[in-house]
Amino acid sequence: MSFWQITLELLGGFGLTCLLFLLTLILAIPLGLGISFCTMSSFKPLKAVSKIFVWLIRGIPLMLLIFMIYYLPGLLGLGSLNIFNQLDRYFTSLAGSSEMLYHGRFIAVLIAFVINYSCYFSEIFRGGIESISRGQYEAGQVLGMTKGQIFRKIVLKQVIKCILPPMSNEIITLVKDTALANAIAIPEIIQRAELMASGQAIIWPIFYTAVFYLLFVGGLTILLGRAEKKLSYFKA
Amino acid sequence: MFLEVKNLTKSFGETQVLQGINFGLEKGQVLSIIGSSGSGKTTLLRCINALETADGGEIYVDGNKIFDAAEQKNKKSKTKNILNFGFVFQSFNLFPQYTALENITLAPSLKIREAYKQKSITKDEMKEKLAEIENNALSLLAKVGLSEKKNSYPCQLSGGQQQRVSIARALALSPDVLCFDEPTSALDPEITGEVLKIIKSLAAENMTMIIVTHEMAFARDVSDKIIFMDGGVISAEGSPAELFAQRENRRLQAFLSSFYDMAK
Numbered sequence: 001m002s003f004w005q006i007t008l009e010l011l012g013g014f015g016l017t018c019l020l021f022l023l024t025l026i027l028a029i030p031l032g033l034g035i036s037f038c039t040m041s042s043f044k045p046l047k048a049v050s051k052i053f054v055w056l057i058r059g060i061p062l063m064l065l066i067f068m069i070y071y072l073p074g075l076l077g078l079g080s081l082n083i084f085n086q087l088d089r090y091f092t093s094l095a096g097s098s099e100m101l102y103h104g105r106f107i108a109v110l111i112a113f114v115i116n117y118s119c120y121f122s123e124i125f126r127g128g129i130e131s132i133s134r135g136q137y138e139a140g141q142v143l144g145m146t147k148g149q150i151f152r153k154i155v156l157k158q159v160i161k162c163i164l165p166p167m168s169n170e171i172i173t174l175v176k177d178t179a180l181a182n183a184i185a186i187p188e189i190i191q192r193a194e195l196m197a198s199g200q201a202i203i204w205p206i207f208y209t210a211v212f213y214l215l216f217v218g219g220l221t222i223l224l225g226r227a228e229k230k231l232s233y234f235k236a
Numbered sequence: 237m238f239l240e241v242k243n244l245t246k247s248f249g250e251t252q253v254l255q256g257i258n259f260g261l262e263k264g265q266v267l268s269i270i271g272s273s274g275s276g277k278t279t280l281l282r283c284i285n286a287l288e289t290a291d292g293g294e295i296y297v298d299g300n301k302i303f304d305a306a307e308q309k310n311k312k313s314k315t316k317n318i319l320n321f322g323f324v325f326q327s328f329n330l331f332p333q334y335t336a337l338e339n340i341t342l343a344p345s346l347k348i349r350e351a352y353k354q355k356s357i358t359k360d361e362m363k364e365k366l367a368e369i370e371n372n373a374l375s376l377l378a379k380v381g382l383s384e385k386k387n388s389y390p391c392q393l394s395g396g397q398q399q400r401v402s403i404a405r406a407l408a409l410s411p412d413v414l415c416f417d418e419p420t421s422a423l424d425p426e427i428t429g430e431v432l433k434i435i436k437s438l439a440a441e442n443m444t445m446i447i448v449t450h451e452m453a454f455a456r457d458v459s460d461k462i463i464f465m466d467g468g469v470i471s472a473e474g475s476p477a478e479l480f481a482q483r484e485n486r487r488l489q490a491f492l493s494s495f496y497d498m499a500k
């Protein structure tokens with residue numbers, strides 16, 4: 001295999017990484033916001049349940065969570081076969097592919113990632129929202145602003161400024177956690193490099209994969225750094 | 237009476253913080269509220285400004301009932317009386333992401349934009365009103381002596397300057413009554429003067445004001461009327477001369493002498 005063939009093959013795997021990364025972000029941010037509102041709720045049962053949920057999810061290794069999501073429907077007796085494998089087969093026959101596709105398993109991984117990261121995000125959001133002093137809300141209130149206006153025009157930007165550094169950390173961790181999709185045989189970048197190593201005895205692509213991660217994380221770091229800088233004109 | 241507060245009560249859990257407060261204030265008058273820590277001064281001001289909901293009592297402005305605790309229990313609309321009052325906080329509470337000018341224009345512009353969205357004004361009217369709001373804000377900044385700071389963010393302003401901006405912000409909505417909760421307590425002693433000067437100039441313009449303060453000399457100079465609060469009730473009230481002459485009120489004397497001791 002030439003360098004370019006290997007690069008292309010790895011790039012295909014990295015595409016999956018990026019897809020998982022993006023979908024997780026898009027879904028986990030709103031869900032995390034929802035969970036953070038639940039954990040701050042004045043309705044005690046909701047608060048308790050959501051806090052226990054966050055504790056459970058944050059306490060379970062993501063790898064284990066992936067397995068749990070993957071096996072859970074089968075355990076609950078939904079379908080004779082693992083429901084995600086059934087999906088795999090369905091998509092494979094739909095596409096008329098000779099190789100087994102991995103759409104079902106990808107969904108299982110995505111669910112695990114979204115649950116895991118929405119819980120982490122929710123704690124960051126809670127910290128950010130709680131860091132805004134009562135005085136900011138009250139100042140808006142005595143100026144006759146509505147609750148929505150206070151949130152959108154006063155609180156939101158301060159919260160974003162406050163959560164950006166911890167969010168940057170989580171986002172970068174998320175990039176690297178995508179490698180865990182390996183656990184249920186999704187052909188992401190590291191899996192492909194590993195196959196080359198075991199199948200064709202080419203070892204160096206394993207090291208080469210690091211370049212992809214480093215470039216991606218580097219780009220993200222610059223982007224997030226810019227956002228932080230943009231908000232540095234005020235002190236919350 | 238322009239402002240009338242009738243039998244206002246408020247409890248936090250078991251402790252009754254306001255035990256039936258009654259007072260009135262004529263338009264253009266300045267009322268100072270003094271009293272020891274925990275006597276309920278802030279709570280009274282917050283109830284008047286709807287930051288807390290009083291358990292009992294009524295508030296009238298210009299003959300209109302703007303608050304009635306009895307009605308409050310049935311419906312949840314708390315914001316009704318808000319715009320009759322302006323509130324200046326001890327800790328300023330400027331919005332950090334906005335410049336001094338934007339802090340002042342934010343709330344009034346939002347109201348105009350809302351009116352445009354509701355289609356009660358045309359786009360041209362909106363633009364005209366927004367320009368008006370900006371001009372008004374600029375003249376308010378000039379009034380508090382901060383014209384050259386209009387583009388500064390709160391973190392670039394001293395405490396005294398921040399408090400002056402927050403006074404301008406409250407004035408921008410032209411409230412009937414402007415309330416201050418210890419406006420200089422968070423400031424270094426040498427800059428309290430700049431804020432007190434602004435308040436005095438407002439008094440000279442016949443702005444109706446309620447001021448909670450620990451600055452006795454200031455209260456004496458600026459007030460038409462002073463209320464001494466003690467344990468959730470009004471223990472003494474009157475013009476500055478009357479109040480400071482009430483020798484028989486032990487609590488008041490003890491409170492006042494603690495200030496003279498501090499001054500020595």
Ligand SMILES: Nc1ncnc2c1ncn2[C@@H]1O[C@H](COP(=O)(O)OP(=O)(O)OP(=O)(O)O)[C@@H](O)[C@H]1O
Nearest residue numbers: 248249251253271272273274275276277278279280
């Ligand atoms: N949100 C609250 N919950 C419970 N208790 C409160 C609350 N706000 C005030 N209190 C209590 O009510 C009493 C009166 O408080 P308040 O802040 O009105 O006093 P104050 O006269 O403004 O005192 P200071 O001069 O220290 O500002 C205090 O005993 C205080 O502990």
Ligand SMILES: [Mg+2]
Nearest residue numbers: 277278279417
């Ligand atoms: Mg107080």
